[in-house]
Amino acid sequence: MKRPALHRVFRVPFSRRGLLADVEDEVRFHIEGRIEELVALGMSRDAATDEARRRFGDVDAHRRVMRAIDEEMLRMRKRTDLGDSLGREVKHAIRALSRAPTFTVMTVLTLALGLGAATAIFTILDAVVLRPLPYPHGDRLVALSSPVPGIKASPVWGVARHEMFYFKQQSHVLEDLGVYRTELGTITGDGGAHQAERVAVADVSASLFGVLGIVPERGRLLNPDDNVRALDTLDVALMSHGLWERRYGGDTAIVGKQIDLEGYPVTVVGVLPRHAQLPDLKVDLWLPQGMNPATPAISNHIFNAIGRLRPGVNVADAQRELTALTGRFPEAFPRVYTPQMMQRTGFTTHVKSLRDDVVGALVTKALWILFAAVSVVLLVAAANVANLFLVRIETRRLEAAVRSAIGASGRDLALHYLTESLALVAGAALGAMAVAWAGLRILVALAPSDLPRLDEVQLTGVSVAFTVGCALAAGIALGLLPSLRGTVDLAMLREGGRGATGSRRRLAARNVLVVSQMALALVLLTAAGLLLRSLRNLRSVEPGFDAKNVMTMSVSLPSARYRSHQLASAFFEQLSARARALPGVISVGFGGELPLESSELCTGAVVDVPGPSGERGDCVQMMQVTPGYFAALRIPLHGHAPDWAETDLGGASAVVSGAFADRFWPNAEAIGRGVKCCNGTPPFYRIAAVTGPVRTHGLDRSPGQVVYFPMIPF
Secondary structure, three states: OOOOHHHHHOOOOOOHHHHHHHHHHHHHHHHHHHHHHHHHOOOOHHHHHHHHHHHHOOHHHHHHHHHHHHHHHHHHHHHHHHHHHHHHHHHHHHHHHHOOHHHHHHHHHHHHHHHHHHHHHHHHHHHHHHOOOOOOOHHHEEEEEEEOOOOOOOOEEOEOHHHHHHHHHHOOOEEEEEEEEEEEEEEOOOOOOOOOEEEEEEEEOOHHHHHHOOOOOEEOOOOHHHHHHOOOOOOEEEEOHHHHHHHHOOOOOOOOOEEEEOOEEEEEEEEOOOOOOOOOOOOOEEEEOOOOOOOOOOOOOOEEEEEEEOOOOOHHHHHHHHHHHHOOHHHHOOOOOOHHHHHHHOOOOEEEEHHHHHHOHHHHHHHHHHHHHHHHHHHHHHHHHHHHHHHHHHHOHHHHHHHHHOOOOHHHHHHHHHHHHHHHHHHHHHHHHHHHHHHHHHHHHHOOOOOOOHHHOOOOHHHHHHHHHHHHHHHHHHHHHHHHHOOOOOHHHHHOOOOOOOOHHHHHHHHHHHHHHHHHHHHHHHHHHHHHHHHHHHHHOOOOOOOOOOOOOOOOOOOOOOOOHHHHHHHHHHHHHHHHOOOOOOOOOOEOOOOOOOOOOOOOOOOEOOOOOOOEOOOOEEEEEOOHHHHHOOOOEEEOOOOOOOOOHHHOEEEEOHHHHHHHOOOOOOOOOEEEOOOOOOOOEEEEEEEOOOOOOOOOOOOOOEEEEEOOOO
């Protein structure tokens, strides 16, 4: 029997099997129709069949065309049906959740808080540890340092200028090498147009820009000639994009203009792009460090060094070569590196990935531990939500039985629960992004100022992907929980839903979730207890000073104006007198550094200690202070505080730390002894007092070996 033409016009395939049958039916319909027409014209059926097939043409080709058309229609129908089905399920899920506001709000808030905290910490972890440094081919950048394990007071030195030139000339693994050191400077009035401003300054070698892949936005970069001229006079500078916009309003004619730096005129030769910065510090001005390959080598290991490895070279290869080159220093620089010095100090060169050097092992470990902790919190939140979801499933067993009785398949029920769980986690994900945004603002504000790459911490696409991924995983897991209840019990319909109790499988699942929550909470409590114990131990460490009611500030004297010790002393005396006259001020002092924040790098100067054996002492930390420094910080002194008001340095006194005195005079009195600094150049300083055990480098470090000299301008 022929199918009516109307059926063929509105024919829509429902499955691939039906699609193939419909194609064959269509081909047969057209051929049979043509045969009937030819038979009506008087042809025999066999002849009409042959003629109809001839006129129809290539049957296989027509089949392929119709099959392609029908397959596209089938795909469109499936998409339409799926969209309609999902739309219905989403509407039903929203209605069902709106009828249970307590469950919905508790679930969304619990997941949002847990997921938001995890997202915030992951964002910090990604910005600080996981994300590559913002330099071209940043994986090839390495940091160089000079470990000296034989010198306990300063076990790590920087790199000297002559070492940079030597490595650049002799190394086959380094594509380029640059050095820098940072300090604070003062931009003075600019002809009265602006107030004085303290800025971060980097003294750099011209090669550093090539190493970091930095190009100027305006003007030019520093060049080797600038470094050579800087040995005599500082006349040029590069300006950061931030300082250019903040202080000079983005003046397009800034290149070629002069600014006053420490009282000296300096010409701006270029402006750097917005994101051009050192890996560990935001710099406002880039100055040429005075250096010349022809200058004799001196022991000034004060520079940070960054190198770029050649393609295909790894850190281990660079370490082997630079260790070998360092072993040749006594031959290349015999006045600085004697065999005895190399053996006594254990001097060598260490190579480390720049990212590892910037971030540091302690920061990396701490952030991973913190991320693990918030992950446990997220798991606790997920287990709590899963338990709530299981309870909700139990209360809806009758509904599931009714849906099953009227024809809903297991797939339909699974889709319903999955849609409901995804609707929940979608709301939780939106809330988590808000929690993460607010949490990041708080964490960044509370984070230590020296946390590396802190300025790069912000919500990114990676953060959103992390949130969405965790939310999807939680939603799918929650949606699959109903499968734990097994088949739908239709007997509940006869019982009216009375007397329904959970199966062993459901009860076991809930017990597992409860035990998991308790175990994870115990882990968190244990970790919190350990942290509290560490905090208690740190608070019990005596730092050697009392910071209560102590305020600090930074003071910089322009060297062009205060060129003599007399002028600097007069300034500090006048400032001290005015500060002491303020209500509530008890004592005022000045110092080059504060306790717990002292520099790790050795300045290269050597302290001579004319002790009983006349030995030459190790490189120790030297700090310039005024007498009020000890009183302001309540640092206990054995002896009397020296009077440093005199302008003649020839007979000045010094104060040494207890660790310094114990090292060089363990069985004798240090007071009254002499000490001189700066590679043994005069004058001698008489030790007037010995401080208590002041921890200069951190609460977890031993008290430092320090010599306190009268403050004079550098």
